[in-house]
Amino acid sequence: MKSKKFNFNKKQVYYPISFILIQMFFVVSLAKNRTDPDKIHDVKDTNYVNRLIQQSSNLWSSKPDSLILLADQALLLSIQLNYSKGEMSALKNLGAGYYEKGDYLQSIFYYNRLLGRADSLKDYKKQAESYSHLATSYIALGDHSKATQMLYQALRIAEKYDLKLTSGHIFHNLGMVHHYQGKTDDALNFYNKSKIIYESLGDTSKSTFILGNMAHLYLNKKDYKKAGDFYNFSLVLAEKYDNKKGKGNALQSLGNFLVQQNMPLRALDFYLKAKKILESTGEKTEYLRLLENLSHCYIELNDDKLAFKYAYELYNLSVSQKQLYYIHTSADLLSKWYEKNEEFKKALSFLKQSKNAADSLYNDENKQNLVRLEEKYKYEKNEAITELVHTSQLEKKQKLLVVSSVVAVSLVIVAMLLIINLRQRKRSHSELIDSKEFIEKQNVSLEEANSFKEHLLGVMTHDMRTPISSLNNILQLFDSNLLTSEEIQRLMLSCHREINEIVNLTDNLLLWIGAQIYNRDVEKVRFKLGDLLEDEIGLQQLNASKKKIKIILQIDENLEAFANKESITIVIRNLINNSLKFCNPGDQINISAALSKTDQVVTIRVADTGVGMPKSLTEKLLKLNKRKLSRLGTNGEEGSGLGLQLCLYYLSLNGSELCVESTDGQGSKFWFELPS
Known part of the structure; x- marks a missing residue:
């Protein structure tokens, strides 16, 4: 098969003069900054880079032009600051942006730059990611052999360094390769591995595409129940994460499902909704599939005019993007249309183009030849570009220095x-x-x-x-x-x-x-809790004896706390007084203090076997400045509710809070924590 002539794009070589000057400005700035370590590590500037990267990442699958603009700014500033992490993230986003626009060669350019940077820094995670992303672009170009080679290289790195998230991306791409090669069972196996990994990491946002791809395969296998379930679940996830590309994917997939069910008119409604969403994003990869689906749908509806319109639009777009699969399908549609309209010369021309594209996709020998020719051409073209740029720089050096200054x-x-x-x-x-x-x-x-x-x-x-x-x-x-x-x-x-x-x-x-x-702020000191608790129990012993209530203290005599002693004394006094009020003769109050396992916090508890409280009261009890929530004690004692409010207030000054557990008729337990 004759190789197609490579359409050289001058825009890839001859940059506008303003862009060259901006690049030189950042290079000069970088040289200056490298002599000033403080500027290189300016946290404010790197934070700004990180914000640009985050903003551009949020635009994946929605606004590729804006993504590219923000990522380009982040890249230039990262180079200026010698900020490697920001540079690699920006390169990754630029690759993704050009992929979404359908400019796969430019996408490969930035992913290769990312791979080179990751190699120089020995960043194995970025190496694996770079290989997997490069494979995505080669899949779109129909170079399944090169894509598979890169994916297994990425997988070896991911498995060696236990990079689970990257493995999920790799398995999804391997599923796509086998999907396009017609190996349904292998593709389903890889898709399912990817889905399991993402979900085990708590990330279901990727499942919208994985489920959609699996649904296509089940549809081809005539398993309509599974296909329908997977399509609907894919749409639910896309709407959950407001993923516009995912919505477009899921809607047109549901359209395919309805066409298979002989409901093309209902399918058309889904296709047109998907078209509106994808056109709003500027995303081209899914848009190609949509054009093919629209053409097939109008064929089912016997509308040859619109079927031809969308097939021709698909053909032009796929040729500009070098999408062999869609060149094959669109040329096939156009060949049949011209044959039906008795324009046999055009029908034959498109039939040849369809066959050539199919050979490139599914014939290994032709595919390898295509890769070798393209690589050779790229090498020669790069050599010519390098020589041209070098000569131009020598001739215009003096002029450029003045203008650039x-x-x-x-x-x-x-x-x-x-x-x-x-x-x-x-x-x-x-x-x-x-x-x-x-x-x-x-x-x-x-x-x-x-x-x-x-x-x-x-x-x-x-x-x-x-x-x-x-x-x-x-x-x-x-x-x-x-x-x-x-x-x-x-x-x-x-x-x-x-x-x-x-x-x-x-x-x-x-x-x-x-x-x-x-x-005002309270003064905190270290003091022995045992002395404080014994003093307070002694003050309350007379009231306890009158009600025939036993007070038990459990504490290590050397246990200390760091807090304001006077305010903690008030808290203890009110908690013991509160327990006395709600205990019957023969009940007991257990007061204890103990260190946590880390020896950093001491927990002080006042527990009684008194009348307790219902759950409805405990939920309202620990709220400051509310209407009082007090009850009569067992001897008719009244309370203002002010004591507990004092406890809450003074504990807050000491950085602590009061906790309570109580069961009606079975007693109550109050406790709080202090630094030891």
Whole structure:
């Protein structure tokens, strides 16, 4: 078979003068920066490169032109900064962008640059990725032999260094090669391996294409149930990840499925939806398949005019992209159309083109010849280009130096102005965000302060007034001299209880008010927990004895904590007092403190066997500045809810929080953690 003449594109050789000057500017800047280590490792600049790379990566399968623009900026800046990681990522994105546009030779150019950079840095992960991505472009060009060679080279590296994600990509591409070669079972096996790897790594975003390809094969095998299930699942995943290329793929695949089910009119609706999506992205690879599907669909609908239109558009696009598979299919469609319309000369011409393309795809000998001729041509052309560029540089060296100096100075000024403007915009934006966050925090603080004031007034008007009124009534009864000695004894006990409640409430109220007024950082020290706990238990022992409640302490006497001792004392006191309030005679309170396994945190627990709480109450219990959530104790003790709020507040000052577990009728357990 005669090899086709290679269409040399001058744009690949003769760059516009502005592009050459920009390249020289960055090379000069790079030379300067290499003498200044601080500039080479400028974190702000590398962060900017990373943002450009991330933005371009987000445009895969959606906007290839924008992807290329951003990746090109990232590449130039990475070269300037000598930032190898950014350079390789930018080259990878450029390869992907040109692949999506259908410019497979340019895609191969950037992937080869990526491979060369990875080789020089001995980055085996990037080496494997480069081989696999190169194979993708060669598959599109119909060079399955070279693609397979590169894929197995990539697979050897991936298996040696346990690169699972890269292996998933390689198996998918091997599936594509076998798919195009008509080896259905082998293709399904490779696709399934790829799917399993991606899903084991928690990445289902790739499955939309894998499932679609598997569905094509099941459709060819007449397994319509599996094909339909896989097509629908592929569309669901594409919509989940808003993958426009994936949506276009899945929609037209469903169209194929409907054509096989003899429903071409319904299929056309799916094809046209896919066409609208793919045209909006500028992506060309899937668009070729769509044109072929539209042509076949209109044939089924007996619309020869539109069938011819899309077949001819497919032919022109596949020729420009050197897509042998689609040259073969489009030429075959056009040959049949011209034969049907009795234009036999044109029919024969397209039939020959179809056969030549098929031979190139499926005939190994022709394929190898094509590769050798293309490689030889590329070598000779590169030699000619190198010589031409060298001669041109020698002749124009002096002129170019003068022009580049003037342009470089202009570019520096423009770049500086752009950078200053960009930084000012970023600074203004950052200040606006900071102001907004500050205002929101202030609003939250004001709401909490108002809530606290309302709660405080409620406590003062009810919780203090009630026991004082009770005391006043008791004293009036004493003055009346109408009480018996037994009644006096009983009222004295009641009076003692009321006074204790007032004292506890007043203590907590004063501590809480002080905490709100003097809201400042607390001083933290290291102290022995055993001494603190023993002192507090001693203070509460009288109340425990009256209610016949046993307090048990379990702690290593040398155990220490790092916190504000006074505030932790208040927390312990309130937790023990709370447990006493809700225990019946014969119950016990277990107080313990122990180190964590890492010896960095000490956990302090106060657990009782008292009446406990329902789950609905525990969910509301640990919220600051809310309406009080208190219950009567086992001896009728009242509470303001202020004690627990003090615990929450002081623990927050110490970087800790209060936790609770409780079962109604089975007791409660409170605990918190402190640094040891």
